[in-house]
Amino acid sequence: MSQRSVYINWGVSSFFGWGVYGLNLVLNWALDPDLDPIGARTIATADISVDALRGRVLGPFIQRSKAFHKQLEQFRDGQASVQAPVIHGFDEGFNLGPVAHGVTLQGAPNLGATFFETTQLAPDAVARAAAFPAIVAGSSWNAHILRAHGLQNVHTILQGIDPTLFHIAPRQGLLADRFLVFSGGKLERRKGQDIVLAAFKIFAERHPEAMLVTVWKNAWPQLNSAINDSGLTEPVPFDAEGHADLAGWAAANGLGPANFTDLGFVPNAQMPTILREMDAAVFANRAEGGTNLVAMECMACGVPTILSRNTGHLDLIEDDNCYPLTQQGALAGREGGFEDVEGWGESDIGEVVEALERIFTHREEARRRGAAGAATLGRLTWAKTAAEMKGIVLETSAAAPAAGDRPMDGGAATT
Numbered sequence: 001m002s003q004r005s006v007y008i009n010w011g012v013s014s015f016f017g018w019g020v021y022g023l024n025l026v027l028n029w030a031l032d033p034d035l036d037p038i039g040a041r042t043i044a045t046a047d048i049s050v051d052a053l054r055g056r057v058l059g060p061f062i063q064r065s066k067a068f069h070k071q072l073e074q075f076r077d078g079q080a081s082v083q084a085p086v087i088h089g090f091d092e093g094f095n096l097g098p099v100a101h102g103v104t105l106q107g108a109p110n111l112g113a114t115f116f117e118t119t120q121l122a123p124d125a126v127a128r129a130a131a132f133p134a135i136v137a138g139s140s141w142n143a144h145i146l147r148a149h150g151l152q153n154v155h156t157i158l159q160g161i162d163p164t165l166f167h168i169a170p171r172q173g174l175l176a177d178r179f180l181v182f183s184g185g186k187l188e189r190r191k192g193q194d195i196v197l198a199a200f201k202i203f204a205e206r207h208p209e210a211m212l213v214t215v216w217k218n219a220w221p222q223l224n225s226a227i228n229d230s231g232l233t234e235p236v237p238f239d240a241e242g243h244a245d246l247a248g249w250a251a252a253n254g255l256g257p258a259n260f261t262d263l264g265f266v267p268n269a270q271m272p273t274i275l276r277e278m279d280a281a282v283f284a285n286r287a288e289g290g291t292n293l294v295a296m297e298c299m300a301c302g303v304p305t306i307l308s309r310n311t312g313h314l315d316l317i318e319d320d321n322c323y324p325l326t327q328q329g330a331l332a333g334r335e336g337g338f339e340d341v342e343g344w345g346e347s348d349i350g351e352v353v354e355a356l357e358r359i360f361t362h363r364e365e366a367r368r369r370g371a372a373g374a375a376t377l378g379r380l381t382w383a384k385t386a387a388e389m390k391g392i393v394l395e396t397s398a399a400a401p402a403a404g405d406r407p408m409d410g411g412a413a414t415t
């Protein structure tokens with residue numbers, strides 16, 4: 001069988017969720033005898049931080065992608081098509097996003113991968129989704145919503161972790177005199193950092209050796225401001241460009257440098273050695289369209305992890321593999337920029353504090369739960385994700401020409 005081109009219409013990066021998804025699909029498909037992955041969107045090599053060997057594997061993919069982008073220049077801000085499958089990344093609108101040079105790209109066929117955080121889909125969005133031979137939902141929650149709107153072309157494929165990076169291993173013992181609590185995810189109301197900060201303040205008053213270690217920087221600062229809507233904490237201070245002053249926010253809530261540090265933007269491949277130093281992790285997220293990559297990576301490293309029992313997190317929670325937050329207040333109406341958030345959950349601050357206390361006090365139980373979480377995530381790898389996505393690609397594009405039939409590298413782009 002000749003290699004079949006497959007185009008990925010979302011970013012490839014080491015610094016945000018969709019990008020990490022794309023990066024790991026490419027790494028798993030780059031040496032696949034059946035697939036020839038090509039990035040449809042502009043690739044900034046500065047956004048990819050991997051070791052030299054992985055970089056070597058990515059090299060041909062980047063070259064093929066740039067060659068394809070050059071072909072697209074003639075269709076700038078217009079439309080083009082390729083005789084190969086294109087996997088488009090979607091939110092709840094199911095609108096085709098532009099690829100390089102602002103081109104709207106059509107594939108043979110068009111496939112969809114989606115993560116969204118609302119139960120309400122507009123009729124026109126449902127109609128657009130129905131036109132695709134396959135829509136891949138990143139969580140059981142998303143798949144249920146799609147089917148509830150009458151869609152039959154739905155597949156559930158969960159994201160994964162790279163077990164060569166994210167696994168249980170010895171600590172280096174950094175800040176060994178501290179009880180380190182991790183929280184990750186871009187700062188926004190949906191991610192629930194206000195709940196985490198409010199709970200940690202109470203916990204740190206009881207345990208002054210505790211330190212909250214965060215990766216909360218947000219490349220989309222317009223999402224930041226809604227974090228203040230809950231009133232659970234003192235407001236986040238923002239600069240003139242809308243960027244959050246995270247240390248200032250912690251200080252306003254009684255947490256100085258001894259109890260709080262934000263690590264900024266950290267490449268995905270550098271996260272494992274950080275996570276393995278952690279004594280606990282907290283994800284009081286109000287909603288996750290996917291399974292929450294950062295939470296998955298914490299669990300894979302054996303970190304005792306506190307998870308809100310709602311939305312995409314439900315795919316991760318098994319008996320005694322984490323500390324589920326079962327008290328989930330119902331939310332509805334407009335929240336954090338979303339018009340309707342039915343299905344979201346509001347975690348209880350007291351339950352978060354209680355879970356932290358349990359981890360702090362019962363270290364052997366915490367170790368066992370951390371190990372159970374790592375075992376769960378050992379079954380959810382990027383190799384599994386890539387294999388399942390490959391199955392969808394091959395099943396839905398059996399009639400499309402293989403890569404060897406292409407008149408040009410990357411497939412023929414036509415108006």
